[in-house]
Amino acid sequence: MIEKYKSEHLYEWMVAVRRILHHHPELAFEEVETAKVLMAELGKLEIAYDYAGPGNAVIGKLLCKNSAxxxxxxxxxxxxxxxxxxxxxxxxxCIRGKVHACGHDAHMTMVLGAAALLKASPPPCHVLFVFQPAEEKGGGARVVLESGALQGVSAIFGGHVTHHYRVGEMMVADGVITAQSDRFKIHIKGKGGHGARPHEATDAIVITGLFIIAMQTLVSREINPVYPAVVTIGMVHAGSAPNVIAEEATLEGSIRTTLPEVRDHIHRGLRRMAKAMGELHNAKVDLDITQGYPPVVNTTRETYIAYRAAEKVVGHAGLMTLDHPSMGSEDxxxxxxxxxxxxxxxxxxRHENEYIPLHSPEFDINEEVLKVGSAFFDEVVREAAQDYFS
Structure with missing residues (x-):
């Protein structure tokens, strides 16, 4: 373990940058001012960068003399x-309706910190600092890949802050890290009517309630309990007045799985239930499933590189294992x-026993993690360069 993080001297600068980014959050594909801050800091570090405008990544480039x-x-x-x-x-x-409640402000600052360290002591490899748009919504990673900016990249490393661990602890694990995420939308059309005469109508809200309960049995009674799976209904829209039987209802939700066969079973199950629910209640039920982010699957060689880098930064005692994949998703x-x-x-x-989940309005970080993240990203580049040259 490095007794004093090599990024210690950058701490005040990193805190200042992180707070600027936190103070001015921007949503997916709108990160215009954020990009300006990043480009300004890269410019101060004398690191070249590419930026194709709003909706694109800022990509810093630290090139070495050996083109190969x-x-x-x-x-x-x-x-x-x-x-x-x-x-x-x-x-x-300071922007109403927008918030850095997932730590992306910290992630940007960590990579900037690593850029400063790597610029000061260049590694024997080329380094790309990829500041990507739209992770939360829109799959900005695909925009970066489709741009061709990562052609020829040998390995890529990323990370996320979390309250699951204390500052000075890092999780590095091989294989599946996060779940597959899919979205679905169900539209139910019955027959509207007066609340006093239910026999003349087909109540879309009653069908919705039954459908919500039935869907939970897909996981609780059809999936092997040792395989992680979650079906969540996050939005329900129906009804117009207390005394009117709703003719239509819309449900929207998500599916989280880690195994393809489990995912396929839930998809088939939803289609089966939609068809049966429509026939049972004499209603029209339409189901639309949209594929979300695939699971994050770390590769073995690069995981070992990251493990060695993390051990140098936080020590063996600071290395955490992953007993089960997160059911969250990541592009x-x-x-x-x-x-x-x-x-x-x-x-x-922020505090020893405080746990605040990501996306909470109260979420914040212990800024000491900036030292850990920047030191790790610096070290993982050096470990990777050594590994690929050996």
């Missing part, structure tokens, strides 16, 4: 979330479908 050297990419996400911040921080969001998965790499997690609790 491997290319290592570090990724940070730029976008914030819709929502309201409830932290009372002096640098809390870093798109990179890993094309490029070997590893996605890690950084402990960021």
């Amino acid at each position: 050297a491997p290319v290592i990419a570090l990724r940070a996400d730029m976008d914030a979330l819709p929502g309201t911040e409830n932290t009372d921080l002096p640098f809390a969001s 870093f998965s798109y990179y890993l479908q094309k490029i070997p790499g590893c996605y890690v997690r950084f402990g960021a609790r």
